[in-house]
Amino acid sequence: MEPKGYFALVLHAHLPFVRHPEHARFLEEDWFFEALTETYLPLLDVFEGLVRDGVHFRTTLSLTPPLLSMMTDPLLQQRYLNYLDERLEALAGEQRRTAGDANYHPVVLFYTEFFTRLRKRFVEQDRMDVSQSFRRLMESGHLEIITCGATHGYFPLLAVNEESIYAQLSMAVRTHERILGRKPRGIWLPECGYKPGVDRILKEFGIEFFILDSHGLLNAEPRPRYGVHRPIRTPGGPAAFARDYESSKQVWSAEEGYPGDHLYREFYRDAGFDVHQPHIEKLRHAGIATFTGLKYHRITGKTTWKEPYHPGWARDRAAEHAGHFLFNRQQQVQWLTSFLDRPPVILAPYDAELFGHWWFEGPQWIDFLLRKMAYDQSDVKAITPAEYIDWFGDLQPASPPECSWGAGGYHEVWLNGANDWIYPYLHAAAERMSALVHRFPDALGIQRWALDQAARELLLAQSSDWAFIMKTGTSVEYAVRRQKTHIHRFDRLATMAESGGYDEGYLREVAARDSPFPDMDYRIFQTRPWV
Amino acid sequence: MKTETIETLRALAKKLGLSGYSKLRKEELLKLIANQERKAGAKSATKSQKAAVRTGTKQKKPRRTSAKSASATPSKSSPVANATPARQTAAETEQQVESAKYAFALPGAKEPTYAADLGEDIDRLPVIREPLLCLLPQKPGVLHGYWVLPAASLDANRSVRLRLATYAGDHLAILGEHPVPSERGHWYFHVEEGIELGAVYLQLGRYRPDGEFVSIIQRGVARIPNLYASTRTDRRWWVSDAQFRAMYRRAGGLERGRQLGWPGSASSPGGPLVWPGNISSQR
Numbered sequence: 001m002e003p004k005g006y007f008a009l010v011l012h013a014h015l016p017f018v019r020h021p022e023h024a025r026f027l028e029e030d031w032f033f034e035a036l037t038e039t040y041l042p043l044l045d046v047f048e049g050l051v052r053d054g055v056h057f058r059t060t061l062s063l064t065p066p067l068l069s070m071m072t073d074p075l076l077q078q079r080y081l082n083y084l085d086e087r088l089e090a091l092a093g094e095q096r097r098t099a100g101d102a103n104y105h106p107v108v109l110f111y112t113e114f115f116t117r118l119r120k121r122f123v124e125q126d127r128m129d130v131s132q133s134f135r136r137l138m139e140s141g142h143l144e145i146i147t148c149g150a151t152h153g154y155f156p157l158l159a160v161n162e163e164s165i166y167a168q169l170s171m172a173v174r175t176h177e178r179i180l181g182r183k184p185r186g187i188w189l190p191e192c193g194y195k196p197g198v199d200r201i202l203k204e205f206g207i208e209f210f211i212l213d214s215h216g217l218l219n220a221e222p223r224p225r226y227g228v229h230r231p232i233r234t235p236g237g238p239a240a241f242a243r244d245y246e247s248s249k250q251v252w253s254a255e256e257g258y259p260g261d262h263l264y265r266e267f268y269r270d271a272g273f274d275v276h277q278p279h280i281e282k283l284r285h286a287g288i289a290t291f292t293g294l295k296y297h298r299i300t301g302k303t304t305w306k307e308p309y310h311p312g313w314a315r316d317r318a319a320e321h322a323g324h325f326l327f328n329r330q331q332q333v334q335w336l337t338s339f340l341d342r343p344p345v346i347l348a349p350y351d352a353e354l355f356g357h358w359w360f361e362g363p364q365w366i367d368f369l370l371r372k373m374a375y376d377q378s379d380v381k382a383i384t385p386a387e388y389i390d391w392f393g394d395l396q397p398a399s400p401p402e403c404s405w406g407a408g409g410y411h412e413v414w415l416n417g418a419n420d421w422i423y424p425y426l427h428a429a430a431e432r433m434s435a436l437v438h439r440f441p442d443a444l445g446i447q448r449w450a451l452d453q454a455a456r457e458l459l460l461a462q463s464s465d466w467a468f469i470m471k472t473g474t475s476v477e478y479a480v481r482r483q484k485t486h487i488h489r490f491d492r493l494a495t496m497a498e499s500g501g502y503d504e505g506y507l508r509e510v511a512a513r514d515s516p517f518p519d520m521d522y523r524i525f526q527t528r529p530w531v
Numbered sequence: 532m533k534t535e536t537i538e539t540l541r542a543l544a545k546k547l548g549l550s551g552y553s554k555l556r557k558e559e560l561l562k563l564i565a566n567q568e569r570k571a572g573a574k575s576a577t578k579s580q581k582a583a584v585r586t587g588t589k590q591k592k593p594r595r596t597s598a599k600s601a602s603a604t605p606s607k608s609s610p611v612a613n614a615t616p617a618r619q620t621a622a623e624t625e626q627q628v629e630s631a632k633y634a635f636a637l638p639g640a641k642e643p644t645y646a647a648d649l650g651e652d653i654d655r656l657p658v659i660r661e662p663l664l665c666l667l668p669q670k671p672g673v674l675h676g677y678w679v680l681p682a683a684s685l686d687a688n689r690s691v692r693l694r695l696a697t698y699a700g701d702h703l704a705i706l707g708e709h710p711v712p713s714e715r716g717h718w719y720f721h722v723e724e725g726i727e728l729g730a731v732y733l734q735l736g737r738y739r740p741d742g743e744f745v746s747i748i749q750r751g752v753a754r755i756p757n758l759y760a761s762t763r764t765d766r767r768w769w770v771s772d773a774q775f776r777a778m779y780r781r782a783g784g785l786e787r788g789r790q791l792g793w794p795g796s797a798s799s800p801g802g803p804l805v806w807p808g809n810i811s812s813q814r
Contacts, residue, residue, distance in 0.1 A: 222763040
């Protein structure tokens with residue numbers, strides 16, 4: 001039986017490129033290790049389990065080029081193994097500490113089993129490179145992997161220099177193809193940041209669809225016949241899908257959202273702050289108490305008193321929440337099909353790291369949701385945006401307005417009193433880089449090396465994460481430092497190329513640190529695809 | 532908060548454990564809730580939590596002035612933030628969750644500092660050599676302009692000015708003007724809704740004694756982001772007004788009279804963009 005409508009789950013997985021070989025341990029590298037532990041590996045477990053059990057499912061995942069670069073980096077792979085081993089060692093200490101404690105010992109055993117299992121799969125199954133496990137799921141047709149900007153540069157504010165948009169896309173498409181073996185059919189625009197004209201550039205790269213926040217479609221010109229429930233055909237050619245607000249709200253909303261349930265794991269209580277014993281203090285960075293990932297409490301309620309975490313209860317709750325979510329999607333599809341003449345799609349995009357890292361039970365919720373969707377009903381079927389346009393390609397032409405999915409719906413998160421100082425530097429650097437491309441169209445040898453590294457530094461400086469962190473106030477010092485460091489390095493390398501005076505020692509040092517995109521070609525900074 | 536319906540405010544009052552709220556008028560209810568939040572705020576331990584309350588209760592204040600205090604606070608378990616969910620939009624929650632990716636410790640913890648790596652002078656950025664003038668849209672109603680001029684290029688009387696202009700028929704209409712006191716700077720222009728703003732230009736120049744403006748650098752074109760749903764429907768893809776409105780509302784949009792708009796615009800600074808009263812939203 002044909003379903004009444006379709007459901008497209010889209011997960012946006014991204015972290016900025018953080019890799020510091022100049023330090024033996026580096027706090028901010030933990031962002032990636034935490035996301036691997038709580039989100040990427042558990043998601044792989046979920047998807048592989050679904051494949052093994054023969055469950056029909058489709059999910060779309062954006063793996064951004066910085067994330068793919070970190071997943072395939074041997075230094076970070078080795079450091080992640082150390083991260084797991086450090087935790088297993090600390091957990092041995094925790095087992096001794098909590099022996100005989102009926103409340104906390106079971107939670108410690110749960111984590112011991114959790115980290116042991118992850119370590120085993122990371123070494124034996126993923127062979128330390130999780131990108132290839134995602135690739136296998138893509139090749140079997142279950143996952144649609146889409147790309148993003150090369151360093152998650154925020155297009156609407158970089159578009160002053162069109163070369164920057166081409167560079168972000170050229171390097172993204174190259175990296176996607178190099179690591180995953182295919183050209184991407186779709187893109188997650190960084191922060192869903194869209195500016196009219198970007199659609200035309202995407203078309204030049206063969207990109208067939210992208211995703212906007214709801215108002216990107218709702219306020220399109222002319223009125224979209226199907227609201228956010230079918231994509232539109234943009235003037236440049238690619239299809240634009242939009243986020244469904246209702247399904248987003250059920251997961252995100254502080255009021256009705258699932259992740260705040262009292263049985264779920266509490267994010268902010270962590271053994272790193274609660275336990276003052278040498279085996280836990282060993283996990284500290286430069287003596288600072290930080291998250292260890294060993295979180296023993298459930299949310300409990302609006303109190304500072306927290307009860308011990310009970311994985312079984314939380315799992316049951318995740319199943320209930322998945323059922324609730326699915327029921328609401330069925331209702332929604334029934335309402336939509338009462339007046340729409342084509343099958344609607346409900347597209348629900350989320351930050352992948354919401355599932356697992358913030359909402360620990362999130363991957364289980366996805367597991368239950370996809371299983372229930374396959375077996376418990378026939379109103380809604382899982383689909384990817386690519387499949388949708390293959391099957392129902394007759395799309396209404398309309399032009400979306402400039403927009404993003406950030407707070408406020410436009411560019412304020414990335415352009416405000418906390419971060420507006422960065423734009424003169426970014427724009428001046430982009431102008432300088434494209435002038436260098438014109439001046440040296442066929443650089444060779446050390447000149448080529450300097451220009452390639454300059455292009456890397458500029459891409460890293462364009463990462464929207466630094467502006468975002470400056471605005472939201474978590475790890476600001478690090479973000480400011482990274483932003484300024486890349487501006488400095490770009491300036492020095494560009495000066496070398498302009499003057500012809502090269503410092504090989506410096507080049508070697510910088511290249512060892514800022515190492516993403518081994519296939520870099522500085523000519524990406526021009527107004528045509530360079531892939 | 533003022534845009535919430537009386538039912539939402541009552542539910543919030545109930546959640547906050549208040550009593551005697553059911554007979555209050557909207558203004559009284561707002562006051563009561565604000566008082567309760569202030570009390571809760573005073574009890575909260577960290578500065579950032581207080582900042583979240585402040586930001587939330589003064590929604591009409593231009594956001595950029597409170598940029599550093601916005602929603603980085605954990606609300607998952609914090610009693611203060613949990614008590615005030617109605618204020619937090621889905622986008623703000625998302626922003627908070629996204630920033631949790633970069634959390635390394637509890638809010639307020641001191642970040643480690645690292646020594647300069649390859650001799651970069653972090654406190655002093657390289658000099659920008661080419662003159663720059665740029666106009667960027669920030670959100671509906673607000674445009675950001677910045678300029679960078681060569682060192683010591685401004686004359687002593689500082690007569691250089693920055694103008695935001697648009698073509699209105701056959702003449703140039705000035706939307707905003709600002710002195711240029713130094714070689715580097717930026718300005719947020721607040722532009723009114725309602726003018727047909729296809730494109731706006733930013734000019735940097737000076738007035739001649741006869742009143743004529745001589746532009747030294749001119750930059751455009753910034754388009755004002757779209758606030759409202761289109762009123763045009765396509766013949767082939769015709770949609771009835773009622774159906775479109777129903778979908779728009781369910782998708783989190785707002786309506787006032789015949790206009791449909793996005794809530795992201797409802798609290799924008801710049802006055803006219805805030806829809807007074809009668810905002811209905813199916814939340």
